[in-house]
Amino acid sequence: MGDLEVHALRGINMDVHKSDFIAIMGKSGSGKSTFMNIAGCLDVPTKGEYMLDNVDVGKLNKDQLAHLRNKKIGFVFQSFNLLSRTSALENVELPLMYNSKVSSKEMKERSINALESVGLADRSHHLPSQLSGGEQQRVAIARALVNNPVVILADEPTGNLDTRTSVEVMSIFQKLNTQGITVIIVTHEPDIAAYTNRNVTFRDGRIQKDFIVEKPRNAATELLTMPVLTEEETI
Amino acid sequence: MKLRNQLKAAIRSLGKNKMRTFLTMLGIIIGVASVIAMLAIGQGSKESIQKQIANLGTNLLTVFPSASMTGGVRMEAGSSVKLTMDDYKAVASRCPAVLYSTPTVRTSGQLIASGQNWRTTVWGVYPDYFNIRNLDIDKGAVFTLNDDRTASKVCVIGQTVNKYLFGEGQDPTGRIIRINKIPFQVIGLIAAKGQNAWGQDQDDIVIAPFNTVQVRMMTVTYIQSIMLSATSETMIPEATDEVTQVLKERHRLGPSEDPDFSIRSQADISSAATATSSILTALLASIASISLLVGGIGIMNIMLVSVTERTREIGIRMGVGARGRDVLLQFLIEALMISLIGGLLGVGLGIIASGVIASIMSWPVTITVQSIVLSFLFSTAIGIFFGWYPARKAASLNPIDALRYE
Ligand SMILES: Nc1ncnc2c1ncn2[C@@H]1O[C@H](COP(=O)(O)OP(=O)(O)OP(=O)(O)O)[C@@H](O)[C@H]1O
Ligand SMILES: [Mg+2]
Numbered sequence: 301m302g303d304l305e306v307h308a309l310r311g312i313n314m315d316v317h318k319s320d321f322i323a324i325m326g327k328s329g330s331g332k333s334t335f336m337n338i339a340g341c342l343d344v345p346t347k348g349e350y351m352l353d354n355v356d357v358g359k360l361n362k363d364q365l366a367h368l369r370n371k372k373i374g375f376v377f378q379s380f381n382l383l384s385r386t387s388a389l390e391n392v393e394l395p396l397m398y399n400s401k402v403s404s405k406e407m408k409e410r411s412i413n414a415l416e417s418v419g420l421a422d423r424s425h426h427l428p429s430q431l432s433g434g435e436q437q438r439v440a441i442a443r444a445l446v447n448n449p450v451v452i453l454a455d456e457p458t459g460n461l462d463t464r465t466s467v468e469v470m471s472i473f474q475k476l477n478t479q480g481i482t483v484i485i486v487t488h489e490p491d492i493a494a495y496t497n498r499n500v501t502f503r504d505g506r507i508q509k510d511f512i513v514e515k516p517r518n519a520a521t522e523l524l525t526m527p528v529l530t531e532e533e534t535i
Numbered sequence: 536m537k538l539r540n541q542l543k544a545a546i547r548s549l550g551k552n553k554m555r556t557f558l559t560m561l562g563i564i565i566g567v568a569s570v571i572a573m574l575a576i577g578q579g580s581k582e583s584i585q586k587q588i589a590n591l592g593t594n595l596l597t598v599f600p601s602a603s604m605t606g607g608v609r610m611e612a613g614s615s616v617k618l619t620m621d622d623y624k625a626v627a628s629r630c631p632a633v634l635y636s637t638p639t640v641r642t643s644g645q646l647i648a649s650g651q652n653w654r655t656t657v658w659g660v661y662p663d664y665f666n667i668r669n670l671d672i673d674k675g676a677v678f679t680l681n682d683d684r685t686a687s688k689v690c691v692i693g694q695t696v697n698k699y700l701f702g703e704g705q706d707p708t709g710r711i712i713r714i715n716k717i718p719f720q721v722i723g724l725i726a727a728k729g730q731n732a733w734g735q736d737q738d739d740i741v742i743a744p745f746n747t748v749q750v751r752m753m754t755v756t757y758i759q760s761i762m763l764s765a766t767s768e769t770m771i772p773e774a775t776d777e778v779t780q781v782l783k784e785r786h787r788l789g790p791s792e793d794p795d796f797s798i799r800s801q802a803d804i805s806s807a808a809t810a811t812s813s814i815l816t817a818l819l820a821s822i823a824s825i826s827l828l829v830g831g832i833g834i835m836n837i838m839l840v841s842v843t844e845r846t847r848e849i850g851i852r853m854g855v856g857a858r859g860r861d862v863l864l865q866f867l868i869e870a871l872m873i874s875l876i877g878g879l880l881g882v883g884l885g886i887i888a889s890g891v892i893a894s895i896m897s898w899p900v901t902i903t904v905q906s907i908v909l910s911f912l913f914s915t916a917i918g919i920f921f922g923w924y925p926a927r928k929a930a931s932l933n934p935i936d937a938l939r940y941e
Binding site for chain 1: 537539540544547551847848850851852853854855856857858859860861934935938
């Protein structure tokens with residue numbers, strides 16, 4: 301009887317600036333996902349405040365949180381979280397469905413563009429079950445960017461991917477970041493973190509390290525020299 | 536979320552589980568269909584009762600001698616006080632609101648003609664009886680008051696009697712029937728009347744002059760009832776009052792005393808019969824509604840399963856910006872769609888079923904627009920009512936918990 305109180309995060313004080321590309325690192329259970337959920341307005345902190353664009357998120361009601369998620373945030377879940385038996389295109393359309401200002405025509409155009417930018421335009425009518433893990437991850441990224449968010453949050457976007465596919469995903473994030481979108485990813489791999497501009501390491505719910513990456517690796521150029529061993533080849 | 540997209544999403548998600556959707560819908564289909572069929576049967580029988588009563592003559596009044604109180608003991612109806620010919624004459628002459636009137640006696644008669652035997656009721660009445668009861672003559676003619684004065688042994692017979700004595704479609708006029716061994720000449724055949732509201736065959740009848748039956752067959756001096764018609768339907772209360780006054784006076788009863796006779800109008804009988812059939816309709820319809828209710832519980836059950844199964848989907852939708860009310864609407868629309876489509880199919884099935892009942896059981900069946908609208912609205916209300924709780928449950932989920940749900 302009685303739940304043990306877990307302090308997943310405590311005493312975190314962190315500023316994220318526009319156009320930051322941050323990698324959150326840390327041991328399992330150190331509070332990375334909890335941090336992402338709060339940053340993504342999926343959860344609210346029990347104590348402390350989270351200001352997003354000068355808005356105190358903790359003071360918002362459920363509908364206002366939903367509105368924020370819909371307009372400002374693109375979330376890439378740790379386990380893709382695509383709707384099954386629903387085509388890639390319709391999965392990408394989903395956030396726009398809840399935006400009454402977007403017409404059906406615009407919805408379709410923007411979703412196709414988003415799929416194009418992750419290189420999946422030709423797979424738009426495939427179901428998640430007909431896509432590889434990497435492709436599903438890219439659909440999830442397309443869904444996160446279709447509503448032109450100010451920040452994209454990705455919880456272990458490369459966790460289940462091979463090296464080359466991971467680099468492909470990172471190149472997409474780098475491209476989005478150069479377009480001015482703030483990107484925050486969670487990763488366990490220092491190799492992946494090296495593609496970002498800033499690394500933050502969590503430990504037991506606290507920030508242990510927070511430093512700027514002097515010379516981030518460039519995923520796009522590396523891809524050109526990498527051996528091609530993608531699922532497209534092995535089919 | 537736009538309504539069009541909501542509808543599309545609902546159709547898709549119902550389509551994913553076609554069998555389950557259909558079975559859930561079946562509860563509503565059967566419920567609506569049985570409500571419609573039951574209302575159709577009820578309405579049909581009500582209308583046919585009303586038609587038969589109108590057929591009987593709506594401004595008909597019948598005066599019976601009634602049980603009188605003697606020493607605080609209520610006597611059996613008609614046991615002590617009898618109506619007499621003088622009562623009748625007073626009513627016939629002193630009541631302006633009465634148009635036609637006749638004394639009546641009734642006895643059962645054993646009929647023999649051309650070697651055939653038949654047992655039926657023999658009525659002794661004045662010719663006015665035919666006007667009061669709206670009886671038409673198919674062949675021959677009605678007897679006259681002169682036949683009554685002379686107690687002529689003539690009679691008019693109904694179609695059923697004709698069928699069993701002489702054969703269907705035969706012309707019985709001029710033939711002789713022995714009624715309780717007394718020979719009568721048939722002078723007329725009554726046009727077919729069919730069954731009355733209580734299923735009695737109105738064509739199984741022999742009608743003879745009043746005096747003939749009273750004196751020759753029954754050898755009594757009283758009369759059993761007085762039948763009369765008011766000058767119009769609206770004059771029925773007037774006629775009732777006049778008759779009451781005349782008879783009370785004749786029976787030496789004060790205005791405040793209970794009458795020793797009773798006057799029954801066709802309207803009383805008709806409203807009693809209509810009330811009975813309304814109760815029957817209500818009973819049938821409420822039994823059928825229970826099946827609709829069970830169908831509604833089926834919707835609730837499936838929607839609850841669906842909410843649990845789709846917790847993750849709800850989490851994803853909320854994660855990308857769906858508000859509680861979007862999710863609520865999504866599930867409510869699915870429940871409504873099941874009940875609306877089920878309702879429509881149920882209306883169709885109900886109409887077909889009513890037609891089948893009408894043709895196989897040869898029951899009178901009437902489908903009214905109200906019954907269709909009513910059962911359709913009822914099924915919609917059930918969809919909303921039983922869909923609300925599961926939808927509410929889905930909408931109140933926390934996005935982060937829903938996403939974590941395995
Ligand atoms: N719903 C919950 N209820 C109770 N404790 C929780 C809940 N969610 C997370 N925690 C706890 O909070 C702490 C931080 O969890 P979190 O998921 O943020 O870790 P993480 O850094 O993302 O780990 P991983 O790398 O394994 O994903 C852990 O100790 C975890 O057990
Ligand atoms: Mg995690």
